[in-house]
Amino acid sequence: MREESMANETVGFIGVGLMGHGMARNIVEKGYPLTVMGHRNRGPIDDLVKRGAVEAKTPREVAAQSSIVFLCVTGSREVEALVRGSDGLAAGFKPGAIIVDCSTSDPNSTIALASELAASGVGYADAPLGGTPVQAAEGKLSAMIGATDEVFARIRPVVETWAGKIVHIGGVGDGHRMKLLNNFVSLGYAAIYAEALTLAGKVGITPETFDSVIRGGRMDCGFYQTFMGYTIEGNREAHKFTLSNCLKDLTYLESMADTARVLNPVGNAVKNSFALAVNAGGAGPEDYVPHLPVYVGRANGIDMTPGKLRAKP
Template sequence: MSIESKGKVAFIGLGVMGYPMAGYLQQKGYQVCVYNRTAAKATAWVNQFGGSQASTPALAAAEASLVFLCVGNDDDVRSVVYGDDGVLASLQPGSVLIDHTTASAELARELSAACETKQIGFLDAPVSGGQAGAENGVLTVMLGGQPSAFDQAETAIMSYSRCAKLLGPAGSGQLTKMVNQICIAGVVQGLAEALNFAQNAGLDGAAVVEVISQGAASSWQMQNRYKTMLNGKYDFGFAVDWMRKDLGIALNEARKNGSHLPLTALVDQFYSEVQQMGGGRWDTSSLLKRFTR
């Protein structure tokens, strides 16, 4: 049975997150045109999901009602938004630009203002859930922007999400993602210390977690990472390099708003040690490796 078309949208950036996210949009009936800096990745996506590809972000965004971005950092976002080949060169009034990149709140406000001059809606929309969440279509999306833009884009965003919430004006999504990463950093460090303690005490770490995960100590990280941590397996998941980028954004924002993040700063230093061990692409749970090297 064919799926009724929901109109043309564009997806810019087909990394480990964007590739499956764009796929869900196509599967839900949107006519997706993709752009990726490495064109072969876009070709592979089209071969797998259908849709179409374009040679520039502007061509991908032409006639699209919604344009999604999922690239690396602030500079990467600017490179696909501005200029003759950027999405703003072809987006029409009444369309909405949705940025899923984890970037700065300052960039979100900048993009919102740039879109407003062209009567284009904007949403900063970083996600949580990692590669597995993207592949399974169960991401959590934290959004900032105007309610009208959110109303226009919500159905499409829910194609690959289980939760999407508008949290305030432009920048609010990025600020919430910073809160998310601050929480994760502390939890993973605590879990690493606890597992190391259990092993040094002669306990069966797996048996210990099976018990304490049923009580107040439980967390997503504990439930999903303790086995791989105890087995020293880290070649998957959300990379340390990405986490350091995110924590750097949070620490910079804290300096601006007067927040004190001593634990976050410390864990960021611990992640730098993991990078020096060659673990930049290891999962963030690799903090335990500092104790066992």
């Protein structure tokens, strides 16, 4: 199946950032013809070109050279601009092409774009990601895919180059719906951890003592360990997912809940925790989810910077 797919598919990739670079590298190294779009950060582009990729200047050029185009950008606003722009993907696609949106996007936007493109014979899949940049480079990400059975069958061999776990969630939009639910759970934990650590500090319990109880117990998990990598070890890059992207995803979750007419009080509380952080100075490209306790602590008059809190004498 892989050899047949490689013979028939040409792949485009837009968004070779923290996650996208590793994904695109696996695609080209595992034999697929790859076209990537230029970016102001030349490092990943130059690396991919050295490995055999071809560089294009516009989304339209990428579409004209590709039967499947992967997008790995910030969210729906960026995806819509890439598709609908005057020199966008829609202007360059041939009938039978497919877009695979690996961003975390608003399902309402995803469904609207898929409907527009279907009129031109272009397929659509949403394939948001689970994992880290390290797993992207290793080809061990997870992908939750929303697509028709036909589209899923075509894109799966390419997705297998960078994903170790692939789940066909359902139709178009369902991948993005599941990703928002996944992020709601993980970011909900982050908000709880941040508030619990702050309260612990206020009553004289250090992060190290808090961690000694949670770690290895029933409430321990992989997300907890990467989240605490900053508070306990001072590793600013323990989990490179920005606070701004967290807030964006929780805003999409709110929109999804509104569309479904579902009460979402916990989701809104989690969103407000991240809104507090972003509006208090955590909107930068290197302000990541494990830094949330610093902002929650600051709002409560306590410095949660790693190493600042000491045990009682």
